[in-house]
Amino acid sequence: MVTLAETIDGNVLAAMALAKFGVQHMFGVVGIPVTSLANRAVSGGIRFLAFHNEQSAGYAASAYGYLTGRPGVLLTVSGPGCVHGLAGLSNAMANAWPMVLISGSCDQKDCGRGDFQELDQIQAVKPFSKFSVKAKDISEIPKCIAQVLDWAVSGRPGGCYLDLPTDVLHQKVSESVAENLIIEAEKCRYREEIVSLPVSKIEEAASLLRHAERPLIVCGKGAAYARAEDALKKLVESTGIPFLPTPMGKGLLPDTHELAATAARSLAIGKCDVALVVGARLNWLLHFGEPPKWSKDVKFILVDISKEEIDLRKPCVGLVGDAKQILESINKEIKDDPFCLGNSHPWVEAITNKAKENVSKMEAQLAKDVVPFNFMTPMRIIRDSILALGSPAPVVVSEGANTMDVGRSVLVQTEPRTRLDAGTWGTMGVGLGYCIAAAVACPERLVVAVEGDSGFGFSAIEVETLVRYQLPVVVIVFNNGGVYGGDRRNPEEINGPHKDDPAPTSFVPEAKYHVVMQAFGGKGYVVGTPEELKSALSEAFSARKPAVVNVIIDPYAGAERERRASFFLFILEATRVLHRSNTGDRAREADVRSTAPLAGDVVNTGSPSWKDIRSHVSLHKSKQRIE
Ligand SMILES: Cc1ncc(C[n+]2csc(CCOP(=O)(O)OP(=O)(O)O)c2C)c(N)n1
Ligand SMILES: [Mg+2]
Numbered sequence: 001m002v003t004l005a006e007t008i009d010g011n012v013l014a015a016m017a018l019a020k021f022g023v024q025h026m027f028g029v030v031g032i033p034v035t036s037l038a039n040r041a042v043s044g045g046i047r048f049l050a051f052h053n054e055q056s057a058g059y060a061a062s063a064y065g066y067l068t069g070r071p072g073v074l075l076t077v078s079g080p081g082c083v084h085g086l087a088g089l090s091n092a093m094a095n096a097w098p099m100v101l102i103s104g105s106c107d108q109k110d111c112g113r114g115d116f117q118e119l120d121q122i123q124a125v126k127p128f129s130k131f132s133v134k135a136k137d138i139s140e141i142p143k144c145i146a147q148v149l150d151w152a153v154s155g156r157p158g159g160c161y162l163d164l165p166t167d168v169l170h171q172k173v174s175e176s177v178a179e180n181l182i183i184e185a186e187k188c189r190y191r192e193e194i195v196s197l198p199v200s201k202i203e204e205a206a207s208l209l210r211h212a213e214r215p216l217i218v219c220g221k222g223a224a225y226a227r228a229e230d231a232l233k234k235l236v237e238s239t240g241i242p243f244l245p246t247p248m249g250k251g252l253l254p255d256t257h258e259l260a261a262t263a264a265r266s267l268a269i270g271k272c273d274v275a276l277v278v279g280a281r282l283n284w285l286l287h288f289g290e291p292p293k294w295s296k297d298v299k300f301i302l303v304d305i306s307k308e309e310i311d312l313r314k315p316c317v318g319l320v321g322d323a324k325q326i327l328e329s330i331n332k333e334i335k336d337d338p339f340c341l342g343n344s345h346p347w348v349e350a351i352t353n354k355a356k357e358n359v360s361k362m363e364a365q366l367a368k369d370v371v372p373f374n375f376m377t378p379m380r381i382i383r384d385s386i387l388a389l390g391s392p393a394p395v396v397v398s399e400g401a402n403t404m405d406v407g408r409s410v411l412v413q414t415e416p417r418t419r420l421d422a423g424t425w426g427t428m429g430v431g432l433g434y435c436i437a438a439a440v441a442c443p444e445r446l447v448v449a450v451e452g453d454s455g456f457g458f459s460a461i462e463v464e465t466l467v468r469y470q471l472p473v474v475v476i477v478f479n480n481g482g483v484y485g486g487d488r489r490n491p492e493e494i495n496g497p498h499k500d501d502p503a504p505t506s507f508v509p510e511a512k513y514h515v516v517m518q519a520f521g522g523k524g525y526v527v528g529t530p531e532e533l534k535s536a537l538s539e540a541f542s543a544r545k546p547a548v549v550n551v552i553i554d555p556y557a558g559a560e561r562e563r564r565a566s567f568f569l570f571i572l573e574a575t576r577v578l579h580r581s582n583t584g585d586r587a588r589e590a591d592v593r594s595t596a597p598l599a600g601d602v603v604n605t606g607s608p609s610w611k612d613i614r615s616h617v618s619l620h621k622s623k624q625r626i627e
């Protein structure tokens with residue numbers, strides 16, 4: 001029976017335990033039965049970032065875990081809320097980032113009877129979590145919260161799940177009972193013991209590196225998560241061994257470091273004879289460590305927090321443990337009998353020469369001011385604007401296909417954990433969630449997202465969240481009218497009763513993504529020339545306020561060059577004709593765009609019908625083929 005003294009319900013107790021166990025931020029979407037939990041968390045000192053969609057909130061929680069080293073917490077309602085949350089949970093597992101999903105669930109007595117938003121959530125999260133638990137009684141809440149928080153960061157970090165049934169959230173206990181439950185849970189918190197590696201393994205690794213002719217150090221986001229940058233810098237600079245970061249390993253050492261092999265990647269991985277791989281898995285991103293990309297005789301030294309990973313890859317030397325500690329041990333071992341390859345070592349020379357050659361080829365492309373924009377010209381301007389900000393460097397968030405690929409090569413990372421991208425799973429839709437996570441996890445840094453228009457669209461509504469919390473995030477959208485860009489089908493692929501529909505890759509051309517931001521009171525820019533982009537970035541970066549910069553890109557940039565060039569000119573002409581006939585004399589939107597970026601007098605005032613564009617395009621393509 002509830003007595004007067006029993007004032008703490010499950011929602012309050014959960015909020016108290018989360019705050020007590022160090023949770024500072026939560027991400028989520030509220031509703032029955034967890035609204036009170038969110039409110040109580042806020043009054044307990046936790047910042048609750050309320051999203052529009054649990055997918056984005058989940059991506060935010062996963063990236064927050066990576067950036068802070070503490071589990072990112074996502075709160076959702078039951079059933080569909082939990083299912084949407086699985087996007088973040090699975091992304092956390094794929095990237096090995098610590099995250100906790102907490103979902104309300106239906107009343108335990110109504111399970112199996114078609115209750116409101118009913119789902120067997122413990123079953124649903126199984127494939128996407130390393131640990132899951134249901135608090136079946138209010139007394140279990142603090143202990144369960146401690147468990148999920150601890151499990152998320154232990155061993156290989158990943159996603160954990162806590163199920164809080166409605167009836168449990170409504171149960172009550174007295175304040176003193178609540179406090180005792182939290183104290184008891186605190187006592188059983190799991191702290192991982194640091195297991196030191198046998199010295200012989202460290203000696204073996206050091207010896208392999210010492211005797212290698214063409215050694216390479218590959219560093220991944222696992223090393224960044226472990227804060228291994230200082231130990232890595234010491235190892236690279238004391239031995240003179242070139243290093244290659246994975247996409248999110250970029251910044252562990254500056255991309256501009258003289259031993260960076262990034263611009264000579266194929267040579268580095270194709271010819272190295274010993275590779276020390278730290279906090280990176282030999283998965284698809286590293287071509288499984290196999291020929292033809294790697295030499296068949298390469299000897300791998302793998303440093304990984306997970307023994308299973310070592311067992312799977314069967315390296316020459318496997319070092320299970322924390323990347324920072326292991327690199328420190330290797331440094332100590334090398335210090336007793338130091339070696340350094342030096343700049344004139346043939347391997348170092350080959351890598352640095354190749355890198356210089358590739359960089360100068362790329363710089364030649366980047367130096368051109370191409371209008372209508374290709375990917376390179378705006379990316380160079382963005383790179384230079386970011387670099388001009390100095391330290392603390394912004395966190396760069398990137399997603400998309402062409403946009404992300406070009407960005408990875410062109411944008412320069414100078415500080416660790418300043419790049420978040422589609423990651424191990426190549427997940428589109430992470431963008432805005434990652435931006436919000438970065439803004440709250442790294443308040444000293446500006447956040448700059450460089451996104452394809454498709455990538456952006458997955459989570460675009462969260463620009464409202466940016467405005468609501470006034471986060472310093474500038475989202476730059478590479479607007480090429482679709483997934484990879486414009487319609488790139490061959491004429492023989494355009495058949496059937498729906499042939500006049502837009503291509504599966506196509507979006508409305510020149511969509512006004514900046515207006516989405518303006519709708520919520522944020523700043524929106526649309527740009528098509530170098531001057532416009534520079535001016536928009538300068539204003540948005542110094543304002544440190546939510547902004548969207550809509551960069552209009554040639555929809556055929558990034559595809560086969562020649563066909564694209566003539567096809568693009570044709571599309572321009574078609575668009576211009578159709579705009580004229582569709583929009584008449586509509587006024588220019590002078591406040592957002594002073595000059596039309598694509599061609600002479602093309603005015604961005606409306607979209608021609610797809611059917612019209614399609615018929616022009618098909619006609620043009622068949623003409624091309626005949627020619
Ligand atoms: C969740 C998810 N859905 C779909 C995809 C398939 N996909 C890969 S890249 C991409 C979008 C690419 O277009 P955009 O973001 O506009 O970049 P662009 O190549 O045009 O620069 C999509 C949908 C994915 N990787 N992840
Ligand atoms: Mg695109």
